[in-house]
Amino acid sequence: xxxGLIDTGCANLASVRFALxxxxxxxxxxxxPARMAGCDRFILPGVGAAGPAMRRLRTxxxxxxxxxxxxxxxxxCLGMQMLFERSAEGEVACLGLIPGxxxxxxxxxxxxxxxxxxxxxxxxxxxxxxxxxxxxxxxxYFVHGFYAPxxxxxxxxxxxxxxxxALVRHRHIAGCQFHPExxxxxxxxxxxxxxxxxx
Amino acid sequence: MLARRIIPCLDVRxxxxxxxxxxxxxxxxxxxxxxARRYAREGADELVFYDIAASARGRTVEPEWVSAVARExxxxxxxxxxxxxxxxxxxxxxxGADKISVNTPALEDxxxxxxxxxxxxxxxxxxxxxxxxxxxxxxxxxxxxxxxKTVIGHRRTLDWIAEGIDRGAGxxxxxxxxxDGVRDGYDIEQLQAVRQVCSTPLIASGGAxxxxxxxxxxxxxxxxxxxxxSVFHKGVIEIGQLKAWLGGEGIRVRP
Numbered sequence: 001x002x003x004g005l006i007d008t009g010c011a012n013l014a015s016v017r018f019a020l021x022x023x024x025x026x027x028x029x030x031x032x033p034a035r036m037a038g039c040d041r042f043i044l045p046g047v048g049a050a051g052p053a054m055r056r057l058r059t060x061x062x063x064x065x066x067x068x069x070x071x072x073x074x075x076x077c078l079g080m081q082m083l084f085e086r087s088a089e090g091e092v093a094c095l096g097l098i099p100g101x102x103x104x105x106x107x108x109x110x111x112x113x114x115x116x117x118x119x120x121x122x123x124x125x126x127x128x129x130x131x132x133x134x135x136x137x138x139x140x141y142f143v144h145g146f147y148a149p150x151x152x153x154x155x156x157x158x159x160x161x162x163x164x165x166a167l168v169r170h171r172h173i174a175g176c177q178f179h180p181e182x183x184x185x186x187x188x189x190x191x192x193x194x195x196x197x198x199x
Numbered sequence: 200m201l202a203r204r205i206i207p208c209l210d211v212r213x214x215x216x217x218x219x220x221x222x223x224x225x226x227x228x229x230x231x232x233x234x235a236r237r238y239a240r241e242g243a244d245e246l247v248f249y250d251i252a253a254s255a256r257g258r259t260v261e262p263e264w265v266s267a268v269a270r271e272x273x274x275x276x277x278x279x280x281x282x283x284x285x286x287x288x289x290x291x292x293x294x295g296a297d298k299i300s301v302n303t304p305a306l307e308d309x310x311x312x313x314x315x316x317x318x319x320x321x322x323x324x325x326x327x328x329x330x331x332x333x334x335x336x337x338x339x340x341x342x343x344x345x346x347x348k349t350v351i352g353h354r355r356t357l358d359w360i361a362e363g364i365d366r367g368a369g370x371x372x373x374x375x376x377x378x379d380g381v382r383d384g385y386d387i388e389q390l391q392a393v394r395q396v397c398s399t400p401l402i403a404s405g406g407a408x409x410x411x412x413x414x415x416x417x418x419x420x421x422x423x424x425x426x427x428x429s430v431f432h433k434g435v436i437e438i439g440q441l442k443a444w445l446g447g448e449g450i451r452v453r454p
Contacts, residue, residue: 014295018270048320107398110421111201114322114369116400117423118202118244118453139202139453141275143297143322145369159200182275182297184239 003027004039019181033065046077051090080175108161114145140183204244204424250280262294269295302327316367326368382408390420
């Protein structure tokens with residue numbers, strides 16, 4: 001069994017692929033839902049802007065395939081945002097797998113947009129399996145201009161003038177706003193946790 | 200809260216890391232992947248690879264070494280140098296670079312910033328600016344990779360940065376040329392002026408010589424990151440020690 005790395009055709013898969021390889025995790029790149037068999041979990045990586053990315057996902061049939069699947073799914077960055085119902089980035093309807101909407105992230109009073117750099121996690125759900133071995137205060141790497149306001153699905157936040165959902169969880173579906181593939185040892189641990197998690 | 204970033208810059212020429220003083224007299228300081236690995240281990244928050252000869256010679260960086268770096272690194276990195284088209288950028292991003300930086304090509308064709316931002320998102324697009332005082336104003340330099348081909352642009356630095364952000368750049372690296380390689384401290388005055396017009400992350404470059412210079416640039420110019428090369432390459436400053444000291448001085452850094 002292996003991780004299915006979803007290739008929408010406009011995603012930069014290289015950094016996620018290399019991170020999985022460094023962690024010794026087995027994966028295969030899948031560009032159509034027809035190739036989901038044989039995978040025990042899936043990663044939806046970050047991809048450009050929401051509008052074009054959603055069109056690609058729909059064209060390939062990922063919206064329907066992911067709506068009915070029950071295997072663990074991890075969205076990364078924009079991949080996480082597309083799991084929600086809709087995004088203010090281009091005002092597009094998204095996959096609707098996680099309740100809630102993505103909004104534009106207002107810059108902090110003396111801060112800049114987008115939110116780019118290493119920020120500290122504050123863990124809200126100590127039982128979140130992806131955060132096993134990760135402590136509040138651990139830094140991970142963020143690059144984004146839109147965000148999920150904290151809600152019932154938020155398992156960890158960071159502070160960027162306001163709380164920003166850093167990790168979300170809804171049943172078997174999780175999402176990281178940060179880039180675990182570029183977040184040093186902490187990110188590698190989170191990817192390894194995902195590879196072993198039961199949900 | 201967001202941590203201030205310490206960013207070693209690796210000037211690349213012909214597949215090796217080099218460093219010169221005021222953009223001239225480059226000396227070989229090591230292998231790309233070896234240095235990248237070392238800096239990541241020491242606690243660098245990000246790396247910038249700058250193919251210094253690419254624009255001047257009219258060629259672009261080779262994705263082969265970009266891919267080799269991406270395999271090794273678990274921190275973000277940016278690739279700069281001679282990226283003249285969406286296809287050039289795509290090749291580097293798909294090889295594993297997190298960001299691409301445009302400098303000379305954007306001066307020649309500012310709309311490339313719009314095209315790159317539309318295709319990949321502003322978060323991928325860094326505007327690199329080489330600037331110094333000419334005739335009483337900060338102005339942008341062009342073709343800095345080859346001294347024989349260096350030409351002076353007429354654009355004012357502050358105007359150009361505002362335009363670049365308006366066109367979709369998601370970060371600005373300001374290289375203050377009068378300070379480059381001389382380790383006399385960052386150009387606080389210029390960085391403060393740019394800070395006023397820069398609504399994106401701003402990275403200071405040029406002049407780092409002592410750890411106090413990093414503290415000053417974070418406190419006085421409010422930059423998100425500080426970039427340096429020679430002090431790291433030559434072991435004058437060790438990144439882990441620098442970050443520990445900055446943390447003790449009240450600067451928020453990633454431990």
